[in-house]
Amino acid sequence: MDEFRFIDRSLSNAEKYVLREKLFHTDAVQPLWVADMDIATPECVIDAVKKRLEHPILGYEIMSDSAYRAQISWVSDHHGFEMKREWLSYSPSVVASIGCAIRALSEEGDEVIVMDPVYPPFYSMVKENNRALILHSLKQDSSGIYHFDLEYLTTQTTPKTKLLLFCSPHNPIGRVWSRDELSALGAWCLKNGIRIISDEIHFDIVYAPHKHIPLATLSSALLENTITLMGPGKTFNMAGFSISTVCIADETIRKAYMQEAHRIHIGEGAVLSHVAFDAAYSEGGVWHQKLLEHLYANIRMIEEWIINYPQIRFYPPEGTYLAWLDCRGLGLGDRELRAFFVEKAHLGLSPGLSFGKEGSGFMRLNFAVPKSVLADALEKLGRALDHDRKN
Numbered sequence: 001m002d003e004f005r006f007i008d009r010s011l012s013n014a015e016k017y018v019l020r021e022k023l024f025h026t027d028a029v030q031p032l033w034v035a036d037m038d039i040a041t042p043e044c045v046i047d048a049v050k051k052r053l054e055h056p057i058l059g060y061e062i063m064s065d066s067a068y069r070a071q072i073s074w075v076s077d078h079h080g081f082e083m084k085r086e087w088l089s090y091s092p093s094v095v096a097s098i099g100c101a102i103r104a105l106s107e108e109g110d111e112v113i114v115m116d117p118v119y120p121p122f123y124s125m126v127k128e129n130n131r132a133l134i135l136h137s138l139k140q141d142s143s144g145i146y147h148f149d150l151e152y153l154t155t156q157t158t159p160k161t162k163l164l165l166f167c168s169p170h171n172p173i174g175r176v177w178s179r180d181e182l183s184a185l186g187a188w189c190l191k192n193g194i195r196i197i198s199d200e201i202h203f204d205i206v207y208a209p210h211k212h213i214p215l216a217t218l219s220s221a222l223l224e225n226t227i228t229l230m231g232p233g234k235t236f237n238m239a240g241f242s243i244s245t246v247c248i249a250d251e252t253i254r255k256a257y258m259q260e261a262h263r264i265h266i267g268e269g270a271v272l273s274h275v276a277f278d279a280a281y282s283e284g285g286v287w288h289q290k291l292l293e294h295l296y297a298n299i300r301m302i303e304e305w306i307i308n309y310p311q312i313r314f315y316p317p318e319g320t321y322l323a324w325l326d327c328r329g330l331g332l333g334d335r336e337l338r339a340f341f342v343e344k345a346h347l348g349l350s351p352g353l354s355f356g357k358e359g360s361g362f363m364r365l366n367f368a369v370p371k372s373v374l375a376d377a378l379e380k381l382g383r384a385l386d387h388d389r390k391n
């Protein structure tokens with residue numbers, strides 16, 4: 001498939017290349033860490049941007065209603081969430097929105113629940129806004145599936161616990177939370193007076209039979225209790241456009257959030273991002289289906305490969321393009337594990353520990369790459385493991 005052929009990004013300012021030397025102390029590693037794709041952004045997006053450039057003035061612009069409507073209809077079609085236009089606002093970054101939401105819904109010194117392991121800015125946003133972290137460890141069952149434990153969570157919370165910062169689908173473990181899990185978690189939050197910031201940025205990268213359910217769709221009480229964060233960055237590989245949206249149905253919460261957004265002048269975003277966003281949601285459906293097929297085939301490739309390497313365990317993700325590799329069977333400490341991947345396998349992955357203490361012994365591999373790139377990475381890892389086994 002043409003869209004998914006190899007494209008050299010090393011001469012662009014791709015973060016995974018620019019920061020490679022700094023992070024891995026060598027440029028001799030294949031970078032499979034940053035959560036974007038080595039796959040061309042859909043042509044409909046590129047074409048829309050080119051078309052907009054035919055107009056020679058690129059002054060301040062406001063995101064159009066048509067762009068918002070395109071997202072509303074995508075989210076309705078794909079996730080059954082009927083959003084109203086007035087619930088939505090622009091944000092340049094989901095992480096920036098998390099910061100605004102934390103400030104809008106809690107006071108300094110309040111406690112915020114974060115599930116460990118998780119995308120690292122979840123921790124930093126809480127700490128940098130002078131709130132306290134309540135770390136809830138996600139635990140694997142006997143089939144390797146991670147779960148939260150509401151009984152235990154009840155013992156962790158205090159009257160100062162105001163917020164849950166939730167990742168759905170979950171990076172890095174690849175869970176797509178089930179309806180039962182979401183209902184139980186939502187009911188628990190309502191019972192305990194805890195508001196929810198639900199980061200759903202990975203919501204379009206989900207593999208059948210799993211289905212993403214926006215937390216806010218479960219009941220009207222949850223709709224009023226949740227800030228949902230979403231965007232096209234992961235779905236259409238357009239994170240470089242810095243565009244996402246914030247959905248808040250409750251008017252009081254929305255006002256509080258907007259006040260924080262104004263305080264840091266979130267603004268209205270960039271003209272080329274607006275048209276890219278509109279085109280992606282209006283015309284990107286077919287491309288998105290092909291992408292999911294490609295990513296699913298890559299999961300199968302890892303599954304087939306790993307049969308020969310039982311020292312690494314891999315539970316296929318239900319969503320996201322991130323493989324969470326359980327490397328504890330190698331018997332290495334986190335430092336040695338990272339060195340093994342860099343020095344022996346020549347691969348630049350994200351160390352599990354960077355996602356929290358529950359990530360110890362794991363590595364996260366981004367498989368949103370052309371097949372040839374994944375095959376090459378697995379071959380390198382296989383060679384390093386074979387060599388290790390012999391010695």
Ligand SMILES: Cc1ncc(COP(=O)(O)O)c(C=O)c1O
Pocket residue numbers: 035092093094095096119167171199201202231233239243244
């Ligand atoms: C769960 C999650 N939230 C947010 C982001 C980043 O979003 P943004 O670039 O819009 O801040 C990422 C990127 O990997 C992510 O995995």
